[in-house]
Amino acid sequence: MQKEINLKQFSNQLWALLKPSRQKIIILVFLIILVEALQLIGPYILKIIIDLILDFKTEGLGSISFWIIAMFMSNQIASLFAYVKDRRSLDIVTDSDYYLANNAQSKMVELSLSYHEKENTGNKIVKIQRGIDRIRDLLLSLLWEVIPTFFQIIFTTVVLFWVNFWFGLTILFFVPIFVWITLKVNKIVHPQRVQIYKKGEEASGLMTQSIVNINTVKSFVQEKMEIKKFRKVNRAIQDNAIQVFGTSMKFNLLRTLVINLGRTTILFFGIYLIWKGFVTIGSLVFAITISEKALISLFRISRVYDQIMESSEPVARLFELDLETSEIKNPKYGIKPKKIVGGIEFKNVSYAYSDNRRKALKNLDFKIVPNSMTAFVGPSGGGKTTVARMIFRHYDPQEGKILLDNYDLREYDLYAFRNFISIVPQDVEVFSTSIQKNIAYSKPKATLKEIKKAARIANAEEFINNLEEGYDTQVGERGVKLSGGQRQRIGIARAILADPQVLIFDEATSNLDSYSEKLIQDAMEKIRANRTVIVIAHRLSTIKKADQIFVLENGQVVEKGTHQELAQEKCSLYKKLIDLQKLSDIE
Ligand SMILES: Nc1ncnc2c1ncn2[C@@H]1O[C@H](COP(=O)(O)OP(=O)(O)OP(=O)(O)O)[C@@H](O)[C@H]1O
Numbered sequence: 001m002q003k004e005i006n007l008k009q010f011s012n013q014l015w016a017l018l019k020p021s022r023q024k025i026i027i028l029v030f031l032i033i034l035v036e037a038l039q040l041i042g043p044y045i046l047k048i049i050i051d052l053i054l055d056f057k058t059e060g061l062g063s064i065s066f067w068i069i070a071m072f073m074s075n076q077i078a079s080l081f082a083y084v085k086d087r088r089s090l091d092i093v094t095d096s097d098y099y100l101a102n103n104a105q106s107k108m109v110e111l112s113l114s115y116h117e118k119e120n121t122g123n124k125i126v127k128i129q130r131g132i133d134r135i136r137d138l139l140l141s142l143l144w145e146v147i148p149t150f151f152q153i154i155f156t157t158v159v160l161f162w163v164n165f166w167f168g169l170t171i172l173f174f175v176p177i178f179v180w181i182t183l184k185v186n187k188i189v190h191p192q193r194v195q196i197y198k199k200g201e202e203a204s205g206l207m208t209q210s211i212v213n214i215n216t217v218k219s220f221v222q223e224k225m226e227i228k229k230f231r232k233v234n235r236a237i238q239d240n241a242i243q244v245f246g247t248s249m250k251f252n253l254l255r256t257l258v259i260n261l262g263r264t265t266i267l268f269f270g271i272y273l274i275w276k277g278f279v280t281i282g283s284l285v286f287a288i289t290i291s292e293k294a295l296i297s298l299f300r301i302s303r304v305y306d307q308i309m310e311s312s313e314p315v316a317r318l319f320e321l322d323l324e325t326s327e328i329k330n331p332k333y334g335i336k337p338k339k340i341v342g343g344i345e346f347k348n349v350s351y352a353y354s355d356n357r358r359k360a361l362k363n364l365d366f367k368i369v370p371n372s373m374t375a376f377v378g379p380s381g382g383g384k385t386t387v388a389r390m391i392f393r394h395y396d397p398q399e400g401k402i403l404l405d406n407y408d409l410r411e412y413d414l415y416a417f418r419n420f421i422s423i424v425p426q427d428v429e430v431f432s433t434s435i436q437k438n439i440a441y442s443k444p445k446a447t448l449k450e451i452k453k454a455a456r457i458a459n460a461e462e463f464i465n466n467l468e469e470g471y472d473t474q475v476g477e478r479g480v481k482l483s484g485g486q487r488q489r490i491g492i493a494r495a496i497l498a499d500p501q502v503l504i505f506d507e508a509t510s511n512l513d514s515y516s517e518k519l520i521q522d523a524m525e526k527i528r529a530n531r532t533v534i535v536i537a538h539r540l541s542t543i544k545k546a547d548q549i550f551v552l553e554n555g556q557v558v559e560k561g562t563h564q565e566l567a568q569e570k571c572s573l574y575k576k577l578i579d580l581q582k583l584s585d586i587e
């Protein structure tokens with residue numbers, strides 16, 4: 001289960017993600033080096049002072065005072081630089097937190113629909129958010145603990161070698177042992193840490209599920225079972241936590257032993273060397289002070305291995321997301337029409353979804369004249385929704401082209417031409433906010449009057465006025481407080497408010513009863529003037545008045561004409577659909 005991580009790849013990916021902070025990080029590392037070097041000066045001055053005291057002469061009093069003040073000054077300077085360093089680390093960490101989240105969010109919003117269809121987005125978002133938290137923790141520990149400790153150890157070792165070879169050797173001997181034990185214990189408890197993390201997710205999932213579906217839980221008297229399930233997972237977290245901390249504590253005994261052995265060795269060497277006259281007492285105090293500091297800071301890097309392991313997956317995920325490009329390319333100097341006429345033409349268009357071998361559209365050819373009403377009908381899976389989405393350029397055809405006012409869609413600025421087209425999808429998405437804001441989503445600056453007018457045309461006014469808070473009613477997560485038909489009418493009002501030149505209804509009346517459907521049909525009559533309307537519908541009553549009807553089957557237009565024309569043909573697919581529907585109407 002434990003995946004070895006590729007450290008080189010990991011650091012490359014992390015470095016790529018932190019691109020905006022690179023320069024700051026490099027400067028910070030220099031600051032860290034400076035601070036760690038400055039922090040050695042204080043103890044060194046102490047050594048000088050001690051040696052002066054031991055060799056006390058009255059005329060030396062002046063220079064002792066001088067060194068005491070120098071020590072004070074150098075400590076102050078070191079603390080000042082340490083402050084600047086900490087401040088800058090803080091900047092880097094908060095900065096990266098900010099832009100990593102921003103980049104991930106804007107990438108997600110801008111990637112094409114086909115990307116979102118192949119990924120389970122809901123899950124991803126949670127993971128990305130957690131990933132950013134992990135990276136922040138890692139960064140904090142690297143900037144505050146690991147890098148400073150690393151340089152501190154290097155400086156301390158070099159200086160100790162300079163003071164005396166044996167001191168240096170002692171550090172060089174004990175530090176690697178300590179680091180080795182740290183890595184070892186991290187490796188041992190890592191699987192359990194992963195378990196804590198996984199089970200934690202599972203527990204929060206269980207808690208949510210049992211509360212969200214509380215109705216079902218209660219109606220089937222499953223409260224006890226839910227409680228039992230949750231306790232079991234929670235128990236596993238506790239067991240793992242005890243193991244992790246238990247093991248770490250045991251190994252801490254070992255690590256403390258290593259440090260104590262180091263201390264003792266330095267003392268032994270020190271006293272021996274003083275006795276032999278190789279070092280002064282001041283030098284020994286100096287060696288003890290700096291080695292003590294370095295050994296203690298070793299404890300601070302205990303969790304780095306874990307943190308790298310934990311953040312390796314999110315780092316890779318964010319890195320890949322960053323590389324992801326939208327399949328729909330927006331041309332650099334695309335046409336930005338001031339307005340469009342609304343003529344649409346499919347020329348020999350073929351399209352297959354990436355995960356589907358069967359072509360959804362096959363050499364599709366048709367023409368829609370401006371300001372007409374065109375209907376698409378046909379069996380499920382025939383390609384109607386695909387056509388609608390292609391007009392919006394959610395996907396590009398693999399063969400052929402789609403023309404809007406005689407220009408290939410790919411020549412337009414993506415956002416410019418989309419402004420003139422609205423789709424009312426079958427499953428209207430609503431945001432967890434008020435009805436007013438939901439309708440106004442297509443035109444955020446709309447006045448309440450305009451919003452109300454759109455709602456009236458969409459036949460949504462009546463039910464909205466019946467709600468306690470009217471247009472200010474909160475619709476809840478995913479619009480749970482609205483019925484399917486109500487959601488659909490919100491979607492229609494939203495599209496009407498946008499006042500598009502091309503309006504596409506994709507089964508927009510499928511969730512409505514016959515009466516409401518009739519009202520929507522009336523609404524369509526009202527708004528079809530001076531715009532191109534495309535209606536996809538199973539209910540043929542909706543499309544009777546269309547100027548042109550296309551019957552789509554297996555991604556091809558198999559029949560076309562007006563309702564009258566098609567209904568007259570004896571063995572047409574359209575005729576069959578009519579007959580079937582008449583039957584179901586009676587039933
Ligand atoms: N996101 C997708 N990924 C893969 N294949 C898809 C996707 N959407 C649709 N398809 C496939 O493309 C074909 C056409 O689907 P489309 O949704 O356009 O049909 P439709 O005519 O709108 O059907 P319905 O009347 O049921 O809404 C179907 O075979 C379907 O399985």
Ligand SMILES: [Mg+2]
Pocket residue numbers: 384385386506
């Ligand atoms: Mg469809």
